[in-house]
Amino acid sequence: MTAAQRINTTLRRLPTWPIYVVLGLVPFWWLYLGFTGGLGVEPIRELEHRLGELGLQVLIASLLVTPLRRFTGVTLIRFRRALGLMVFYLISLHLLVWAVLDVQIPSQMWADIVKRPYITIGMVGFLLLIPLALTSNTFSIRRMGPKAWQRLHRLVYLSVILGAVHWVMVVKGWQREPLVYLGIVMAVLALRLPAPKRFQLASRGA
Amino acid sequence: MAGRYRSDLKWSDVTPKSAFLNRRQLMAGAGALGLGAIGGPAFAKLNAAPSPYSTDAEPNTFDEITHYNNYYEFGTGKEDPARYADALTVDPWTVKVDGLVDKPGDYSFDDIMKGTSLEERIYRFRCVEAWSMVVPWVGFELADLLNRVGVQSSAKYIAFETAVRPDEMPGISRGYLDWPYREGLRMDEAMHPLTIIATGLYDEPMPKQNGAPLRLIVPWKYGFKSIKSIVRISAVEQQPPTSWNMANAREYGFYSNVNPEVDHPRWSQATERRVGGGFFAKRIETQMFNGYGDEVAALYDGMDLKANY
Numbered sequence: 027m028t029a030a031q032r033i034n035t036t037l038r039r040l041p042t043w044p045i046y047v048v049l050g051l052v053p054f055w056w057l058y059l060g061f062t063g064g065l066g067v068e069p070i071r072e073l074e075h076r077l078g079e080l081g082l083q084v085l086i087a088s089l090l091v092t093p094l095r096r097f098t099g100v101t102l103i104r105f106r107r108a109l110g111l112m113v114f115y116l117i118s119l120h121l122l123v124w125a126v127l128d129v130q131i132p133s134q135m136w137a138d139i140v141k142r143p144y145i146t147i148g149m150v151g152f153l154l155l156i157p158l159a160l161t162s163n164t165f166s167i168r169r170m171g172p173k174a175w176q177r178l179h180r181l182v183y184l185s186v187i188l189g190a191v192h193w194v195m196v197v198k199g200w201q202r203e204p205l206v207y208l209g210i211v212m213a214v215l216a217l218r219l220p221a222p223k224r225f226q227l228a229s230r231g232a
Numbered sequence: 233m234a235g236r237y238r239s240d241l242k243w244s245d246v247t248p249k250s251a252f253l254n255r256r257q258l259m260a261g262a263g264a265l266g267l268g269a270i271g272g273p274a275f276a277k278l279n280a281a282p283s284p285y286s287t288d289a290e291p292n293t294f295d296e297i298t299h300y301n302n303y304y305e306f307g308t309g310k311e312d313p314a315r316y317a318d319a320l321t322v323d324p325w326t327v328k329v330d331g332l333v334d335k336p337g338d339y340s341f342d343d344i345m346k347g348t349s350l351e352e353r354i355y356r357f358r359c360v361e362a363w364s365m366v367v368p369w370v371g372f373e374l375a376d377l378l379n380r381v382g383v384q385s386s387a388k389y390i391a392f393e394t395a396v397r398p399d400e401m402p403g404i405s406r407g408y409l410d411w412p413y414r415e416g417l418r419m420d421e422a423m424h425p426l427t428i429i430a431t432g433l434y435d436e437p438m439p440k441q442n443g444a445p446l447r448l449i450v451p452w453k454y455g456f457k458s459i460k461s462i463v464r465i466s467a468v469e470q471q472p473p474t475s476w477n478m479a480n481a482r483e484y485g486f487y488s489n490v491n492p493e494v495d496h497p498r499w500s501q502a503t504e505r506r507v508g509g510g511f512f513a514k515r516i517e518t519q520m521f522n523g524y525g526d527e528v529a530a531l532y533d534g535m536d537l538k539a540n541y
Contacts, residue, residue, distance in 0.1 A: 060511055066311060067296040068363065068507050130515050134500065142498055195498070198361065199408055199479055201308050 030099030037102065045108035049084065053077060053119050074123045078193065081116035082207060084109055085186050086214055093217035107162050110182075114159035117152055117189075144195035151188030154181045183218075186211050278350050278432050280370040285426060286354035287523075291434075292365040296508045298439045302359065303460055304408045305394065305401040306441070312403070313441035319400040320461070322445045331391070331466035334382025341445050345431070347380075348372040352435065353428055353449070358490045358522045360454035360476075364504045369449050370432035375423045383419070383467045390422040391415070391472035392448060393464035409475050415459035416472035416486070417450065420531050426451055426524060429462075452524040454488045485541040489532070490522035494541050 027035075056076055060069035065076075088109035095101045129135045138145045158179055160166070167175045190211045193204040291297075303313040325341040350370050358364045378390065394413035398404040404411055421427060430449045431438055438444040443460025450457050456476050466472070476484035483497050492502045503515040521528050532540075 057511075067300045068310065068505075069511055070505070070513065071363075073511075127511055128505075131503075134503075138500070144498055197308070199304075199308075201408065202406060203308075 042108045049112040070127045077120035085113045148192035151185045154185040280350040280352040283351045289366045291368045301441045305403045307403045317440035320440045325445050328464045332384040332387035333467045355451040369430040371428040371430035374427045387467035391466040392459045395461045395463045413475045452521040452528045492518040
């Protein structure tokens with residue numbers, strides 16, 4: 027057994043539910059912090075920002091599953107659905123905090139969506155996640171067939187780029203952190219590009 | 233700290249200064265005994281006189297005012313200045329006064345303070361990012377200083393610069409803006425009695441993250457006009473370059489008067505959120521000239537404020 031196979035055997039024994047529990051509870055922990063002063067003096071903005079950032083981080087993690095298998099043979103595919111659904115959960119909450127706590131005024135919300143490019147972009151990124159979340163179940167994969175399902179789920183590539191661009195655009199000036207995330211997103215997506223011939227041969231032999 | 237955001241506290245709830253100074257002395261004593269090095273300097277009270285220009289709105293707490301700052305020289309995070317500004321050396325401090333003035337020169341902080349009488353100015357403070365605070369600044373009118381150094385009649389603008397100390401300011405090496413941070417005012421704006429050089433808040437010397445030892449406060453303009461930690465004041469003939477305008481002229485104009493009718497290209501300026509309201513802080517309507525229209529609207533008579541944002 028290779029090292030990758032040994033790791034995969036161990037991974038197969040691990041349950042996926044802790045992902046739902048841990049990521050599911052994090053926003054409630056932050057809510058608690060916000061009520062007790064732990065999110066600083068402007069908790070709305072901080073909570074909104076943290077939800078968006080964690081959503082992007084988990085989305086990047088889910089996009090690393092395929093390159094990781096390709097380059098190391100270690101497969102985390104069993105955990106990807108949980109990660110993807112948690113992305114949808116976190117970004118939904120991000121949107122909810124923006125709408126209910128931050129903007130507050132429904133007419134203002136719609137005005138922002140159509141008038142402010144960074145919000146338009148963020149909103150499109152979120153809308154793209156909806157069909158993905160709805161089909162993130164075994165029944166949908168069976169019904170659609172793996173080819174069509176996979177084609178649909180390529181929307182995530184666009185969504186993650188929009189998410190990172192949304193962050194770059196929301197801040198004042200060119201700030202380092204969102205630019206670093208945009209760079210990471212592009213790098214992670216680049217890992218999925220078809221490899222040069224030489225490499226394809228090597229990986230087939232493994 | 234639960235209840236920190238409640239606004240139903242009364243002035244009678246505030247710990248009397250004498251009481252907490254005593255506590256500080258106790259702590260300093262404890263530190264000396266090797267029980268902990270927590271004791272800070274006991275600040276002298278500035279004894280600033282009240283001013284009719286103050287709003288009667290309830291000020292934000294000292295904690296809020298000192299832990300939610302934009303001071304990119306220390307990083308772009310709102311708490312970065314509170315975290316890193318401690319490294320800034322503010323004593324000695326020298327301000328270069330130059331350009332079209334009768335008495336140019338390098339003025340020490342003490343030179344500048346000589347003969348000034350400090351006032352408390354409780355002003356609304358509106359950030360271009362659509363949040364706001366109420367801050368009990370302590371300072372003196374910029375006009376006092378300008379009259380002392382003798383601004384010549386050919387000068388039409390006042391330009392300001394913030395200190396650049398790469399060794400003390402971790403944000404400098406990261407770029408963000410074209411340092412030094414620069415700001416400017418038209419002469420009538422600079423001479424307006426609402427425009428102050430603030431040297432303190434809550435009757436104590438200016439905390440470093442808020443722009444120690446001296447900064448500008450122009451309450452009817454977006455906060456970024458109120459330049460911090462000033463090291464240079466120049467009287468000039470031409471409109472001086474200003475940092476955010478240099479970074480993005482479409483989003484930040486030279487005037488940058490608070491104006492609910494002129495949106496920032498990326499967000500609305502019609503409303504603002506007062507810091508300190510916790511999760512359920514309601515948005516409030518932003519006022520023209522941040523509510524100082526009676527005093528300053530005449531400065532802009534006949535000007536198109538949409539074109540001169």
